Amino acid sequence: MRRAIGLIGFALIVSAIGSVRPEQAPRSERGAAPIIPVTAHELLNRVRDGKARVTVVNLWATFCQPCVEEFPDLVRLEKAYRDQGVRVFFVSVDFDSELPAVRRFLQRQGVTYPTFLKAQDDDNAFITALHPDWSGALPATFIYDAQGRLRHFHEGKGDFTLFERLVQEVLQHPNPQ
Amino acid sequence: MRQRAFAWVIFLAFPLVVGAQNTPKLKPGDTIPASVKSVKMLSVTGHQLSIADVKGPKGTLVIFSCNSCPWVKAWETRIAEVGNWAQKQGIGVIMINPNDPAKNPEDSYEVMQQRAKERGFEFPYVVDATSDVARAFGATHTPEFFLFDATGKLVYTGALDDNARNPEAVKERYVKNAIEALLAGRPIPVAQTRSIGCTIKFREKI
Numbered sequence: 001m002r003r004a005i006g007l008i009g010f011a012l013i014v015s016a017i018g019s020v021r022p023e024q025a026p027r028s029e030r031g032a033a034p035i036i037p038v039t040a041h042e043l044l045n046r047v048r049d050g051k052a053r054v055t056v057v058n059l060w061a062t063f064c065q066p067c068v069e070e071f072p073d074l075v076r077l078e079k080a081y082r083d084q085g086v087r088v089f090f091v092s093v094d095f096d097s098e099l100p101a102v103r104r105f106l107q108r109q110g111v112t113y114p115t116f117l118k119a120q121d122d123d124n125a126f127i128t129a130l131h132p133d134w135s136g137a138l139p140a141t142f143i144y145d146a147q148g149r150l151r152h153f154h155e156g157k158g159d160f161t162l163f164e165r166l167v168q169e170v171l172q173h174p175n176p177q
Numbered sequence: 178m179r180q181r182a183f184a185w186v187i188f189l190a191f192p193l194v195v196g197a198q199n200t201p202k203l204k205p206g207d208t209i210p211a212s213v214k215s216v217k218m219l220s221v222t223g224h225q226l227s228i229a230d231v232k233g234p235k236g237t238l239v240i241f242s243c244n245s246c247p248w249v250k251a252w253e254t255r256i257a258e259v260g261n262w263a264q265k266q267g268i269g270v271i272m273i274n275p276n277d278p279a280k281n282p283e284d285s286y287e288v289m290q291q292r293a294k295e296r297g298f299e300f301p302y303v304v305d306a307t308s309d310v311a312r313a314f315g316a317t318h319t320p321e322f323f324l325f326d327a328t329g330k331l332v333y334t335g336a337l338d339d340n341a342r343n344p345e346a347v348k349e350r351y352v353k354n355a356i357e358a359l360l361a362g363r364p365i366p367v368a369q370t371r372s373i374g375c376t377i378k379f380r381e382k383i
Contacts, residue, residue: 059373063247065280066376093373095247095342121340122348123372135202136371137317155317156376 032103033112035092037119040129043091048148053085054170056163057130057142059118061094062101066157067139073160074141075109077167085146086167090115093138145170202315203323205368207331209237210313218273218303218310221290226271226301228310233269236332236359238352239323240272241316242302244292245283246375249320251341256320257296259337263356268324270300275311276319280378308379318374322352326359335370 038046047055058074060067071090078088090111092102099117106115120126127136131153134140143152143166152166203210209228217225228239240256242249249256260270276284286304293302305311314323324333333355338347355365 061247061375063245064376065378095251098247118373121342121346123336123341124339124370127371127373134371135317136373137376138373139376 032107034114035099035102035106035117036114038091038116039120040126043089043116044129044148046089047144050146050148052087053146053174054081054087054167055144055148056086056088056167057091057144058088059091059093059130059138059140059142061092061138062098062105063094064138068105070139070157070159071105071109073158074163075111076160077163078113080164081167084171086171087113091118092116093118143167143170145174145176149176151176200312200315202317203331203334205331205334205365209239209325209329209331213310213313216310218305219286220301220303221286221293221298222301224301226303228271231269231271231301232329233264233267234327235267236327236356237269237271237325237329238263238356239314239325240270240320241275241311241314241318241323241377242272242320243274243276243284243375243377244288245276245281246319248341248372248374252320252337253292253296255337255344257298259350259352259356261297261299262353264300266356266360268356268359272298272300272302273305273310274302275305275308275316275380276378277308277380279380284378306380308377311377312379316377318376320372320374324352324355324359332359332365333368335367336372339370341372 043057047057056074056077060071074088078086092115094102118126123136127134130142131150133153134155137155139157141154141158141163142150145151151170154162215227215229217227220226228237231237238260240260242256260272264270274284274289278285289302289304320337322333322335322337323331326332333352335351337352339349339351340347349367351367351370354367358365
């Protein structure tokens with residue numbers, strides 16, 4: 001009897017886990033910062049939550065060498081400017097199967113805050129929602145102001161100097177008009 | 178003073194698009210770039226072939242691809258199916274690897290030969306030895322598809338279909354639909370799409 005109740009309980013837990021849509025379930029492992037699956041729409045909603053003066057969104061992947069090369073500069077940017085209300089949203093476009101590699105990379109880079117994973121199969125819709133001029137090449141970096149307005153877009157590898165200049169411009173001129 | 182204020186308004190009013198781009202990407206209506214149309218490229222079977230050499234009576238499909246990109250790998254079986262099918266329909270097909278193997282050994286000629294055999298590519302898979310063919314097309318990442326009609330005018334550019342990760346969930350077969358429309362003389366249903374892929378590892382300009 002006790003065994004039957006245990007089995008039913010286990011089945012209910014499995015069923016509950018199964019019913020959570022992947023895009024709702026942050027993926028965390030042993031205290032590591034969660035990797036949150038997002039669609040473009042969900043990502044832009046987070047950008048527009050009004051919780052930062054500047055939001056830098058960086059699309060990257062573990063297989064993308066220029067992404068890996070510029071990554072430390074963005075980590076440094078976040079550290080240098082977090083007190084001024086600047087945050088960086090790292091969005092990995094790796095396939096689900098690469099999640100362990102994504103997690104290892106983030107840990108090596110010292111990223112202790114939540115990051116994101118593209119969870120929208122239709123690339124064309126994802127790309128168009130973020131920027132009509134983005135070719136889809138990686139890395140791509142988008143800089144939004146406090147109101148969630150896109151102020152800068154950079155396709156290809158950048159560096160600390162470039163990103164700092166773009167962030168400072170938004171900090172100094174919070175309103176585009 | 179007024180001029181300076183105006184300059185600031187212009188500067189602030191539009192998102193600044195910055196980035197290291199090559200030639201702008203070809204758009205529907207553009208033609209095969211004359212500068213690279215006849216450039217000979219080494220195929221995995223040891224032949225020297227150009228885009229002009231493979232031109233088909235009904236059109237030409239140019240694919241920029243590689244061996245190393247996970248996006249390419251996810252699509253590779255479908256690339257073989259569509260490429261092999263297109264050739265049988267009178268569309269010339271050529272798949273070009275513009276990546277510098279010095280930046281990733283998986284993009285070597287030997288791995289190209291192996292991959293072509295494994296996947297059963299019946300169309301030429303060739304080396305863009307200077308990456309200049311990719312530059313002339315404005316290609317930025319792999320895989321990217323460029324479909325030209327019989328006159329050499331671009332009628333479709335973009336992704337193979339709308340789902341790299343899951344072949345079972347594909348709703349739009351962009352390249353196949355475009356070829357079918359081209360063959361039937363119908364307007365191309367979707368002439369331009371985009372997909373995420375791996376940045377081309379261009380060879381350095383000498």
